[in-house]
Amino acid sequence: MKNNFLIEESPLIEEISDRYTALRNKGKGREKSIEIVREEFHNEFSDVDDGPYAEVALALSLCKKDELTQKEKDNAIHAANHLKERAAEENDPFRQSEYDGLFRYFSEKSIGAEAIYRMRKTYDPGWNIGDTFIHPFSQLAVEKTGLPGWYIVIRKVGEYVNTESRHKQLVYITICPPDKIPKNDEELRALGFLRMMDHTYAWDYLGQLDFKNKKDEERWELQKIGCFPNAGCPDDATIENPFVSMPIFSGVEKNGMLTYEYQVCRLIKSRGIHFGTADN
Secondary structure, eight states, X not given: OOOHHHHHHOTHHHHHHHHHHHHHHTTOOHHHHHHHHHHHTHHHHHSTTTHHHXXXXXXXXXXXXXXXXXXXXXXXXXXXXXXXXXXXXXXXXXXXXXXXXXXXXXXXXXXXXXXXXXXXXXXXXXXXXXXXXXXXXXXXXXXXXXXXXXXXXXXXXXXXXXXXXXXXXXXXXXXXXXXXXXXXHHHHHTTOEEOOEEOSSSEEOOEEEEOXXXXXXXXTOOEEEEEOTTSOEETTBOOOOGGGSEEOOOSBOTTSOBHHHHHHXXXXXHXXXXXXXXXX
């Protein structure tokens, strides 16, 4: 069934579908995945306005591989009928027609056995919170920054696994001269934090790295210098959402500069380093 109309009606359609699929790809069974989705989206399922969309989203997730259960089918039929009636009360014939089609879709949909999801193998570099790495500016980067001999410094401060089961490394980034390579938390904190995105009265500082495999990680040419989990965080940071943190890209630019080197050079010029810190 095409979901374009529903996606425009509510973001829950994609959010719940992505979460269910991610759980199945990680090896969770159908019933366990349903249980987790209902727990994680408890407020949405309980909400008068969002609840019907959540029920529809979960049922559609199961329909992707024809593994709809009787319970979820009944819930979806009730939800679709509720949405249809609500559209009628609002005198919206188009939405009423769409929800009537959704009602008929679920009414006619067969119950299915639990489908097979093959677990996706994704690469995890095994970094710990606080692991810190350096990379020397290339000559091309030096030409852009005027900082010969300086290093990019990357510290892991968190992680998450996205809907495709890929491990995202959340990091703070800064730079340092060759005689200031940090040896402890205090020295790293003193180097400040590279600003990522401006929010008028506050800043985002989180970057996210995504390594496809070991070879991809090696392309970054990073040298580990220690683990500094207590180096603090910027004192003017927003309440940062890891899911929308700045992607830091691998790859090579046309001029031969590593892509993340180019990003850091651009951010230094446009955003700068902030030296105000707060304890974690």
